[in-house]
Amino acid sequence: MYYFISVLAALEVIYMSAIHPRFLASIISGNKTISFIGCFVQLFTAGTCGITESYLLAVMAIDRDLAINWPLRYSAIMTMTFCIGLAVIPWIVGISFMLTESILTAHLDFCGCNEIDHFFCDLSPLQVLVCSDNFIVNVVISLLGVFACGVPFCIIIQAYIRIIITITKIKSSVGKRKAFSTCSSHLIVTSLFYISICAVYINPNGNASKKYISLMFALISPTLNPFIYALRNKDVKEAL
Template sequence: MESTEQNLPQKNHTTLVEFIFLGFSDVPNVQEFLFWVFLIIYVIILMGNSLIIIITNVEPSLKTPMYFFLGNFSFLEICYVSVTVPRLLTDLCRQNRNISFVACATQMYFFLVLGATECLILTAMAYDRYVAICRPLLYPTIMSNRLCIQLAAGCWVSGIPVHMGFTYLIFSLPFCGPNQLNHFFCDIPPVLTLVCGDTWMIEMLIYVIALLVVTIPFLLILGSYVRIISTILKLPSASGRQKAFSTCSSHLMVVALFFGSGIITYLKPKSSYSAGADKFLSLFYTIVTPMLNPMIYCLRNKDFMKALRKFLPKLSPDKTARQ
């Protein structure tokens, strides 16, 4: 009898076909307000990052490695938020918030792959700034078009096989309890709370992958900026120091926002998991940070603002008609 009862969870988990997002159902009176807030933020993210992509491609003065990586980063941000926000907006408008087992796994996979890509692209951007400031005479030689394309391609594809296997392992675990997911998308921590088997091995794997994808890139970025700041402080010209700091400070702000919230979410122990805190942190790095990134990069960058002022008049219908 005891062995039969032990086998029941294994049998039950094979019949699981969907999860139910609880999302923000604990605050039912603000569902419509949240919908409009998130919709406005999503439109800002799409428009801001699309504008960066267009300008970095059409403006000759921005045909440099730094803006090549910025264009990649902006396209990545559009993909990254589109994995979660459209589904969140849909769920805020309806009562039925079911998501199939396969769709949940697919959403988690793309979210993890794009998150890993963001960590690596931010690292490549830090390396570009390191070479530009610490090795200025060798910068055109080192940061060739070929190397930039190779770095960008490596950032985009390196996380694909790792997270494919990782996502498969997570969804191969036994789910035999409630299927209510206290979150607004299929992230690792809330999904693991529904697993009825031992998750020790998968938690150790999370730490290993986080070390490779998050911690090591973060340390490389910090190391680059230690060298960068040391070099900037040695510059004889005050205007040169100010310009160097302005081009690097925006990148540092984005790194701090993204890596800070990500490290807290994925490297904290399972015993300290809180659904409310996790949803708040997830909102921060899935929605708020992507919204702030175009503002941080554009408003603090004189070259980009100059290119923007040249580009916007071209969109004027009156000027087009006169031409």
């Protein structure tokens, strides 16, 4: 569990470093321009971190499922080699998906006023600036989006269904509370992540509301996640 939490913490640092320094520099200096290459580097880095976090949360759900449903076999299953493999897979998926999306988008024709209606280079506001036919690109990106968020979300739901069924079979209230406390932090972080994703990318409202929600998603969620895991952890509380 601590191994995956450390990977999540490193992921959040990279994600915030891809967006916030450039955003703050624009506010302070007033220079709101960004190069074509710099924009797509930012798009690739932020998108990779988002997809990787989605799959990493699914991996952490599987970890909690194994810990609660197979506690006696947990140590034998979750070896260090297996943990490293589970931590690497989300990065491979995130890099592969975003590399494909970034290359396809970068090869489209951008013309007219190249002014991004956002505070960082995101996929949706970039596609608004495209003046060539991007139907096939949109189909590919939509399919990748389903696999990027839909697949890990289904894995998380399935894992928690199994966890809830197991917890309901525990007779003592103390045992139920102890079992649920091991995955409560992950459940809170996952809920924040997917609620923000749905609000940003499924919200039918205008771009103004999406920009504010995106800012909350990019700033508040990564800031809260360490506190959620730290303050709900007994070992951390005792160390403090």
